[in-house]
Amino acid sequence: MEAPTERLSESLVIRSLKRFRDRLLYNTCQLESDSNQSPKIPVEDASLLDRIPVDVQFLILTLLPPEDICRLGATSRYWRALVRDPLLWKYFLLRDMPHWSSIDHVTMPKLEALASDICSNDLQLEERVEGEEQDNVSKYDYMAEYMKGHPACRQKWQFSRPPYEVVTSFLTSLLPSSEPRYAMFGPGIEQLDVSMVTRLMHAPDVLPVAAIPSGRQINGIGSGISYTYNHQHKLNILTLYSTNRAERDRARVGQYSVNDKLFTSEDTDPPSCPMFIPNPQVQEVCQAVSGFIYVANAEPGQGDGTVEAAKIQAMLSPAWGSTARPLLVLSCVSRERLKEELETDAALRTTPTGARCRTPSVEMAQRLRLPQLPNPWMVQDTVAESLSGLLDGISWLLRYSGLRI
Known part of the structure; x- marks a missing residue:
């Protein structure tokens, strides 16, 4: 777009x-x-x-x-x-x-x-007469x-469940249950100047760290970190990095791509349509989680939509679990640019996305081919430095995981 x-x-x-x-x-x-x-x-x-x-x-x-x-x-x-x-x-x-x-x-x-x-x-508004049937009106409203x-x-369009599901959810909430678990991955947790994962672990005013569980281990992955949302709900996040920290740091400084060890690439024809298969440990994660968090790099000019979309589709494949599991895309930049910076930077003023200097959420959804997914999904603008927007995304994720928010 x-x-x-x-x-x-x-x-x-x-x-x-x-x-x-x-x-x-x-x-x-x-x-x-x-x-x-x-x-x-x-x-x-x-x-x-x-x-x-x-x-x-x-x-x-x-x-x-x-x-x-x-x-x-x-x-x-x-x-x-x-x-x-x-x-x-x-x-x-x-x-x-x-x-x-x-x-x-x-x-x-x-x-x-x-x-x-x-x-x-089919028909423009000026060709209508009040009171006539709307059968021929433009097909797109x-x-x-x-x-x-x-x-x-957007309030009236928000996710709502049938009454019987609301009652069932309420009764279920009265019973002790394990916290929902999410797999977090994507270039936004590796490529940005500000580490969102580090900020998240040191932001008790946003999502306080509840615990680092010793149980529920996944071989080669660990047990993740548990956070508390709104002093009420706990959620567990497993962070999946594409490679070790030393390689990630070199790639970020050198502005080059790393060899992603989370996936195995398959030969495709044509080569412009890549396909990936999660490695065995990652497959185990995909089968164990309640949903997914994809952190996208929303800095202008960043990201390979074709490769990113293929990896998302590989993680959300029905082979690993239900297509009802939600996907939250955190469209992340390192920090918000100050108005004074934007006014003095001619290059930023001429970007198609305007003064906000980030990939718009609608464009991000199109780039990642999210409308083609059978899963429920949401794109939420997020800033790594302040974590603004994160709680809105987590709230949506928990609601689509069946929790009463």
């Missing part, structure tokens, strides 16, 4: 809104003329907000949060129709997606529809996709 916002200009949206406004006023006057009735609401008596130029109306819409746009649509027939313009919401999607801090398998927009030309849709994916509107 290469800077998709550049493919949809503001002038194009304004022209679409103006065509709709002109058509709506013409249809209203024509309808009143045919019925020999005087206009019920003459244009000169319309509200000030209705009479202002379309480009100013568009500017107002761009400054409003989505919930206020919906409230504006409830004020009149004109605004109710205007705020459902598909081109307007496509513009909002392309503008705002790079700034969403998380995305998951439920709220992920259909990027192939966004890449298509809006003019190829940009407004619904925006509301589904925007973090401020």
